[in-house]
Each structure stands twice: as structure tokens, then as C-alpha cells.
Amino acid sequence: MNCRTNTLLHIGSVCVALLVGALSTTWGAEAEVKAKVTKPADPAIVGEETAVLTQAPHVPPPIARSHATKVIIKLEVREVVRKLSDGVEYLFWTFGGEVPGSFMRIREGDLVEFHLNNHPSSKLPHNIDLHAVTGPGGGAASSFTAPGHSSVFSFKALNPGLYVYHCATAPVGMHVGNGMYGLILVEPKDGLPKVDKEYYVMQGEFYTMGKFGDPGLQFFDQEKAVDERPTYVVFNGAVSSLVGDKAITANVGETVRIYVGNGGPNLISSFHVIGEIFDRVYAEGSTTPTLHNVQTTIVPAGGSSMVEFKVEVPGTYILVDHSLFRAFNKGALGMLKVSGPENLLAYSGKEVDAVYLGRQADAGSEAEKRVRALEEQMQQAIKSTPAIANLTKELQVERGKQIFMQTCFVCHQVDGKGIPNQIPPLAGSDFLMADHERAIRIVLQGQTGELTVNGKKYNGTMVPLNNLSDDEIANVLTYVKNSWGNTAPAVKSDVVRRIRSEAPAPVANAYE
């Protein structure tokens, strides 16, 4: 039945050829292409050309024509073993020998004569469903091709946009899951805005019997695929396909356009470039810039997006699916390397690198409340014991010295002179003597950042000593303020207690 149909159609085309007369130049092709359907001529089509196909991340040059033409696209389906990750191989089913498939670029109104050639070494028949095609199946039925055979069909590019194409042979999820997808750009009649760099990035996931990184030739895992639990989620067909010397590049000041596709077969991508904001997003592959100033854009499975942004600051920008475990555990990570002069107005780089001690114990916490209550009890006990309450300044100095020799001397030294350029002196210190309560606060809360002692700058860190009791702090401060030539009144423990009870000075907290 097939044969008879073919023969009839073939005879039909022969008759047309004879009627038209001397179509001798196309005669050979006519004889080869069986079941060729005759079509009315389209007056809008001028000339003929063969499409330039590129492999990711490269994109064919913009269309320079201002008229529609007949475009011949020849795409070869191949089943090839390639690297999925370091030491991991996979039998990819491909359009053009790579994943994703070749990028095609045509113009709105073009008549495309599409040749799908299935390599003789293929195990399976394949076809192509181009989302750019208007018509049942998107070309799938017309392009269904056994191994070692080829099919031809034609379509007119009626709608501009960035379209996914994929194999649609049953089981379609497996054909797509093995890498059979790519992008076809139908430029609007007036073209797209000019940009400096264009790239092709397409996400897809792979379902392997082994875990991520398990070496050797990996087989398709049907159960994982049906459960939508991918082992790999990658850009451009392999882990690290856009990393290191394979990163895409741009120069400072250039505008970059990325044609982003998502083959799926299951996941929706949250496409994000770390450290960049998309100036314009042509959402879902439309030809109108629908969104401005976008951080993350959704790329549906079997869909696309165009993003444009000007790169202002040199450095490496990481492309991710912001569903982050895909990026960091399954491979969905690429790089854009931008070179050129620094732009400190746009981005300063790191200005301060300092230790941050964190806030003191939260005054509201249960532990802190309990400490307060115990301290209160202790103070009451001290007040009710005249022998303690009436300690003289000399006694405080003696007790304070013991604390100093246990806790403080390591840094501030036995002679109170500190360490030049690192630890400020206590002996003769204008900073220490100038502010009675500041000294108490520093012992309680620690000190970080720059300070000036006797005209010299220090930028170190003193840890808080709030494990010391109010009395111990009063005593040790009384000692340092009355030693090595320093003279000052005794520090009262109730002052220490009051300062401790005050809310700590507000500080920026990186953890809030």
C-alpha cells in the first residue's frame, strides 16, 4: 500500500515536471526524493540559500536579507557516545552530532525545505517536531525516518520567535531525554536589535542508572525519568560544557544576548546569571522585550527565552538554574567571563575585611535572664556583707592584679605596655583614662576596629571578657587604672552591673 501511494505521487510529480517543461536541473533531485508533493509557487519567496548551522554555544550570524527566501536546512540525526561528565559517557541521540542540536536561524516568511537525514548507524527511527512549524505534529509525521534514510518536508515560517525543536518519536520522553532538542530562531522581518555577542545555551536533564559521577557508559533509567528524578541537569549537553576555557566571553561595555532553551524533558528552569541583571527579557522566546530588569527568568520545558544585558564589570559570571541543587549537585552551571578595565563606580570589590564578633548574648534569652537574677542575688549578698562592700581601693587593686595576671597580661604584657603596632598599651594610655565607662564597655563587649592610643593607630581585636563578674571587672580595671603610673578612682562594681544590663550598642549583624 505504501509502495502504491509512493508510486502514484511520484508519477504525479513527473507529470508536473513534464508539463512545466525543462526542469532538467531539478530532475536528479526529483528522482531521489520519493513521494515529493507538488506545491504552488510563492511569489514572496526570492532566491534560495542553505542555512548555516552552528553548535552551542555559537549562533549563526544575523539575517542580512530584507526579503523572504527558500532556505534549505539539512540536519543529520546521529546516535553518538559522548562525555556527560568527567569519566562518564552516555549514548546521546542528537540532531547534528551534539547536544543541544544545531542552532538554525531563518527569517519570518522564509520557506524552509527541511531535510532530516537519519544516519545509517542509528538504532532507531527519529523525526523532528519544530515548534516554529504551523501544522499538525510540527513536521513530526512528515519527517519520520528510518535509520539510513532521509525525509524532506517544507514549511513557511509564519511566526517569528525563538522555538524549540525536538524528536517526537515514541517514546518521546526518552528521545528528548537522550538529547534530541535544539533551537530555531525565526527573526522578525525587521530583525532583532543589534547586540555585541550572541550565545546559545540550552538546558536539559539526563536520567542514568548510576548516580551522579558514576563512571563508565551510563544507561537511560526509565524509572527515574518517569518519576522526574534526574541524575544530571546540565547546560549544553554535559557537565562543565561552559566552564573554564569553554566559558562564553564578553568585554566590558558589550551587550550580550543569550538564546536560552530548555529541552527538559521534565524540569522548568529558573535561569539566572549570578551578578547580572537582565536588562531585557523576551519572555518565553517572544520577539518583543516583555520584561525589563529581571533577575531570574523561567524557561519552560520545551520553551525558550531571550535575555539581553550589558556587562559593566569584569569578572566571571555564573550561569545557573537557580533551583540550586541542580546547579551544585547535578551540573546546571556555566560561566560567562567578562574582561576589561575595572569599574569601581559600579562595583567596588571588597573594601573591608574585618573580624566580626557578633552581638552579645541576647538580653531577652532565658539564659541571660537567669544570669541577671543570679547576679542580683550576688549583689544583694555583697551589700549585706560590710566586709566585702567596704573593700578599699587597695584591696580592689590587689584582687584586680590577680585577674590581670590570669587574663590580660598575655596581650597587654606584665608592664602594661602592650605590643608595638598590635596591642595598645594600658600604661599611660590616654584612651584608657579618658572615658571611665568606655573601658568597662570594652571589657564587657570586646573591641574590634580601629582606635587611636597615644597618637598611634591600632586595628586589632579584643575578645569580650563578660565571663568575668561585675566585681572582677571592677577590680581589674581599678588595677590597670592605678598601676604603671596611672592614677584614677576605683571602679565600682555597680557601675559595671549597670553597663552590663544596658542593651548592647546596636551593631550590624551579618546573620540577621
Place this chain on the structure above:
Amino acid sequence: MIGLALTTVAGQGTGLAELAPPPGMALVPSGRYEPLFRGEKDPKEVAVEAFLLDVAPVTNAEYLEFVKANPKWRRSEVKRLFADENYLKSWADDLDFGAANRSNAPVVHVSWFAAKAYCAWKGKRLPTTAEWEYAAAASPSRADGGKDTQFKQQILAWYAQPSVSNLPPVASNAANFFGVHDLHGLVWEWVADFNTAMVTGDARGDTGLERKLFCGSGSEGTNDRENYPAYMRYAFRSSLKAAYTVHNLGFRGAKDL
């Protein structure tokens, strides 16, 4: 009728052993086969009568005898209408399958017409899709391997490996429950009615292809949407035309009892 009598004893495993199959063939008892694709009016199950099936695909050496006896099926003689230009492509010459091919490897690059003619010459016929699928549903240990996940995964593994240019000998792997080898994992095989699965039978399709097999709608009307190997076999068969020859497509004979 013998077929009727066998149908009544099928499944009970009695009576069949008395009928010794001819050498190189196995007796596949009658049973039921659920087509993967069927229309609304088609029955859910198809009865399969008991039949004889070659235990292995036809080899290069066996096919050489055929072309020696039938000059019109030699590579240089064959009519293009009955076999495309790649017919017996891997052979060295008309009567020489070449040093690169094993004598006991399956013959490939043969058309449906050629396979049918070979079977007729042998007093056999090509198996039907129903017969082939019914026989191929058997795993090594049971008649209905179709629901066995591990069995299906083993079959899938074949698709995950690249094609080999030098095919191994037939019957290198274990036979299935019926004593038949190589229904999976070696080559695709022609069946008598290879082009029926997706021929619409109505006037809406001009190519004879059932469009439902494409894309997401591929699972509509199927009885087992998880049986990926079956999808691939059906897709493969429906991509063929009778004169096509493919590097990994061979055949085997069947016979009525």
C-alpha cells in the same frame, strides 16, 4: 483443527511436548497478546494460535544459500522495487558475505520482500506482529515477562549502547521461556504486517501514519504506557517501507503447526 485443539490445552503445558518442533524451531504455545496500540473498536486482546518460530534470526551463511539458489535475490540482480540501494550493503559480493561478517551472525540490510521470499523458499513465513510480540514478551524465566521491570530494563540497555559494526553470532545469549533466542538485544526483525500498527485505515491520513504516535499523544490508546521497549519496536516498524534495508534489521521464519 489442530489449532483449536492446541488452544484448548494451552497454558496447561500438556500435549505440546508430544509435537516435537523441527530442528532450529521452537513451539510457541497459543496464548493471548495485548496490542500496544489499538483503536476504539479493536479488541483488547488478540488470541495467538500456537505456532513454530525459528529459535534464532536467519544468519549470513543461511542467506547465502538462498541467494545461491535464487539469483534474482543477489545484490546485483535484485529489483529496486523490492530492495533499496543498501540491500546486503555490508556483504563483499553477490555470493560472499565478506571476511568482516561472521557466517553465524544475523543477516541484515535485507528488505521485507527479500525476507518474505527467503521464508517462502524455506517453506515458512514471516511471523505476524502479534506472534512476534507474544513470543518476545517471554523473559528467560516466565512466559509473561512484560510486567517484569528488570527484564524491561535489560532490554532498554540495548538501546543505550551504540550500534556495533560487527554483529555477534546468533544465540549467544540465553533463550527465553519458549526456547527462542535474540528477540531482544541483537537486531530488529521484520514481521509480516510491519506497517499495520500506525496505518490509520481511514481517509484522513495521506501518509498512512497514525499521528497519535507522536509527541505526548503517543501514549493515547496504548495498553501499557510504561513499556518503552514496545514503543520503540512499534515506532521502528512503522518507520519502514517494504523495500527498506537497515544495518540492524534482520528476520526469522515462522510456521503454522
